[in-house]
Amino acid sequence: TRAISLRDVTKIYPRDVVAVNRLSLDISPGEFVVLLGPSGCGKTTVLRMIAGLEDITSGELLLDGELANAIPPGERQLAMVFQHYALYPNMTGEQNISFPLKIESPGRDTTNQVRETARLLGIEDLLDRLPAQLSGGERQRVAMGRAIVRRPSAFLLDEPLSNLDAKLRTRLRAEIATLTRHLGVTTVYVTHDQAEAMSLGDRVVVMRDGVIQQIGAAREVYQRPENVFVAAFVGTPRINLLRATVHAPLDGRLNIDFGTQRIQLPQPLSPDHQMLRVQMGREITVGLRSEAARIATPQEMRPTEALLNGVVQHVEFQGHESLVHVSTGAHPARVEG
Ligand code: ADP
Numbered sequence: 001t002r003a004i005s006l007r008d009v010t011k012i013y014p015r016d017v018v019a020v021n022r023l024s025l026d027i028s029p030g031e032f033v034v035l036l037g038p039s040g041c042g043k044t045t046v047l048r049m050i051a052g053l054e055d056i057t058s059g060e061l062l063l064d065g066e067l068a069n070a071i072p073p074g075e076r077q078l079a080m081v082f083q084h085y086a087l088y089p090n091m092t093g094e095q096n097i098s099f100p101l102k103i104e105s106p107g108r109d110t111t112n113q114v115r116e117t118a119r120l121l122g123i124e125d126l127l128d129r130l131p132a133q134l135s136g137g138e139r140q141r142v143a144m145g146r147a148i149v150r151r152p153s154a155f156l157l158d159e160p161l162s163n164l165d166a167k168l169r170t171r172l173r174a175e176i177a178t179l180t181r182h183l184g185v186t187t188v189y190v191t192h193d194q195a196e197a198m199s200l201g202d203r204v205v206v207m208r209d210g211v212i213q214q215i216g217a218a219r220e221v222y223q224r225p226e227n228v229f230v231a232a233f234v235g236t237p238r239i240n241l242l243r244a245t246v247h248a249p250l251d252g253r254l255n256i257d258f259g260t261q262r263i264q265l266p267q268p269l270s271p272d273h274q275m276l277r278v279q280m281g282r283e284i285t286v287g288l289r290s291e292a293a294r295i296a297t298p299q300e301m302r303p304t305e306a307l308l309n310g311v312v313q314h315v316e317f318q319g320h321e322s323l324v325h326v327s328t329g330a331h332p333a334r335v336e337g
């Protein structure tokens with residue numbers, strides 16, 4: 001298992017397409033890191049540069065502390081699993097999984113290694129089948145098997161579940177997390193699905209237009225987004241983003257003015273709200289997660305709460321909870337991307 005470091009890495013494709021822009025990231029041995037961002041933000045390019053499938057325009061890739069920009073892909077001991085897992089259609093599960101071993105040393109008996117790998121993935125009973133006789137999820141398990149059978153020192157997974165249905169995705173992502181932790185192998189997992197990223201990552205790296213926006217534990221990225229893009233990209237239902245200005249009236253309690261109404265912040269201010277003092281008089285963007293709000297009458301307010309008036313527009317029943325749409329007259333903040 002290995003350490004992977006990117007130092008100020010830039011990738012420029014022909015026609016001056018800057019896919020990755022001065023990206024720096026240190027991944028510790030055995031760590032599970034998720035690269036998260038919208039389509040086209042450069043995630044696949046980062047993985048391909050780590051794998052050696054794409055040249056690095058400038059900057060350094062270090063594998064276990066050693067400069068690796070010029071090491072051929074075959075010598076990096078990394079395994080990559082793609083969204084479109086290409087299994088050989090005329091080979092059984094067993095033959096597909098043993099293929100990388102046979103390439104290494106053609107005459108070798110691979111039975112035990114393949115069995116052990118199949119056991120890890122719970123696919124012992126699929127070894128005799130051809131890909132056409134497997135479901136999407138089963139095929140992806142076989143593809144994983146082929147990737148891990150050589151015990152690579154790191155895994156690079158590029159949206160490995162995006163072709164699967166929602167239920168299977170949820171199950172397989174938990175299995176992948178368990179498996180890679182069990183193997184203790186460094187894993188870089190790419191996804192555009194924020195829910196997947198939240199559930200998987202020791203650390204989540206949020207990207208946009210080739211640039212890292214934030215690196216942090218899933219909880220941190222969710223609760224303390226460093227900018228409006230991260231706030232809006234992470235979390236379902238989407239965070240409410242409202243334009244407002246901060247005021248301090250005579251009694252010293254901070255007000256947030258949404259244009260049509262003001263809320264008065266409870267005293268004393270929480271550490272999160274302290275920074276609002278600096279923003280006095282300026283336009284700010286207020287992010288309000290739905291779970292941070294509750295619906296109540298003014299009489300039911302608690303001392304730690306602030307009251308924002310609104311009219312319930314619509315209630316979405318979602319089983320374990322309901323999503324309530326409320327209009328407050330506040331202006332939504334614009335977020336690009
Ligand atoms: P993601 O995996 O996050 O969707 P990619 O790394 O595939 O993003 O692409 C990042 C940017 O680089 C996009 O603008 C994409 O169009 C561009 N790009 C990707 N591959 C190539 C290529 N081979 N040649 C030119 N541009 C490319």
Ligand code: MG
Binds near residue numbers: 045
């Ligand atoms: Mg991609």
